[in-house]
Amino acid sequence: MSTSKRYRPCVLATCCLPWREDDSFAEDIFRRSVRHLIAQGIRDVYIFGTAGEGYAITDAQFDEITPIFLEETAADDVQGMVGLISLSLPTVIGRIERARDMGARRFQLSLPSWGTLRDSEMATFFRETCGRFPDCEFLHYNLMRTGRIVTGKEYGALSEQYPNLVATKNSTADEARLSSLMQDAPQLQHFITEGGFAKASTMGECGFLISFASTNLELGQAYYQAGHQGNFELLNAMHDELDIIAADLRSSVADSAHMDGAFDKMFCRLHDDAFPLRLLPPYAGITEEVYQRYVNDLQTKHPRWMPRPALS
Template identity: 65%
Template sequence: MSKRYRQCILATCCVPWRVDLTLDETQFRAHVRHLIAGGIRDLYTFGTAGEGYAVTERQFDEITRVFLDETQIEGVQTMTGLISLSLPTIIERIERARDMGARRFQISLPSWGNLSDTEVDVFFRETCGRFTDCEFLHYNLLRTHRLITPAEYGVLAQRHPNLVATKNSTTDLERLRGLLTEAPQLQHFITEGGFAEAAMMGECGFLISLANTNLALGRAYFETGKRRDESFLKPVQRESAEIIAELLAFAKAEAHMDGAFDKMFVHLHMPDFPLRLLPPYAGVSGATMERFTRLLDGKYPRWSPAA
């Protein structure tokens, strides 16, 4: 079955905040250009790394305008992320972003409580079903208290032709296999931890996270996955797990949000890119950033930007 979205590397665009917590537009545009120059053609804003859960409506509009303006490049596809406890807020954001030209959106279930089956149906009806001229990727994460199963994705894909993709960070082999077999028309984007196994099972996309430290390595990991070469995939997967474990061991007490770590990966390439998050959430310190840089340079050199 042909996929509804192309097989590619999907990357988040982190948002740089000045000391007064306003958008640093210059840094943001430079970050987007860096990803595109590094061969990434599918970009999104406002995931967990992009602090989509924390921005105000004014910030959402401002960043969306800049993002859509900076990505008006042939071959580049964008998604606008939508994270909110309020479905009406999500609908209003879609409406405003559509007016700016956005046609692809990344949606997550509201996280105040575990949605029932009926409530899940309503959520997808009021997003995919309401905006039939748009395409939607569903971001499946535990923070929402409800993971969509592979079988449920199969039903939702039949019901909503404009549901085109998913993001899943799982490493569970049964779930990975289920995604590819029970909802084969969707493009499933998998992070470093599960991509090696998923790629051996069938076509999937690569949701790049840690490999942002070295985009050339990330591209090689993805292309090797397309060729199903385990001799390259497995060592990279193993190293990614080791790096994440070591990073969390010395940084987790200081920061716990995904965006804190993703901004570290950006900072490696752009030393002026701020590490702060919107409050009350904490980013990492400069000392932690330096320790992470030494870890890559000394122990995992091919993950370093200098490799």
């Protein structure tokens, strides 16, 4: 597919991490989950984002899980990306080095969040990641948890300096921010979540960062294609539908959990009954009671968004 951007237009999906009761990694469930995403047509996947608990994993877990992920995403048409979340820049650099030795060449960066980076500190961060590893590609995950949102103009300047900065992730529906991303950093592929994707699609080519629409991967990809192909009537109708689904999701879960992974593991469970809802401590996952309430609401109010086929 022809594109002027540095990363292909597509649906980008997280791969959540399943934990057993003793907090050990459930490799068999993880492999099955990654294979399911790929079999359902998702070709761009990543680990260790916020939903993938990248903030909580140890170096030992990073070294255990990364080669398994790379093995499962080794097909020619699949692009796997390794997330990097840490308060320590040397830890980020070390993880890139070790993942490179395993064969990884695509990485997802998040700014350190213990203290909001000043401009000069942000420049150092990108110099020591994108600049240090010119043979790798980097996507920047732009989220307020880090204390600052990188602007479209800042991305434009960074992308001129670093040709291997190829994409961004943004969870926003703010039109001014979306417009800046598209106009001030047009060479980057901007991945936008459900709420803002419909708006961003009217401004030009963008990627779809799938979240709660992953309950039905076929429909989630149809939403992306509607935006990518300029079918705005269908796009807006599906956007309105997804808005209602999001509101019902918030109502079902209420204040029982607050970490991204807690929600995404519910979506994983819909596709695989064996997928655990646990998060690494101290964070709390969704309880079975809340999960069943969510499933019942989805089945009753939005049955076409139930997965098909589900894994057993």
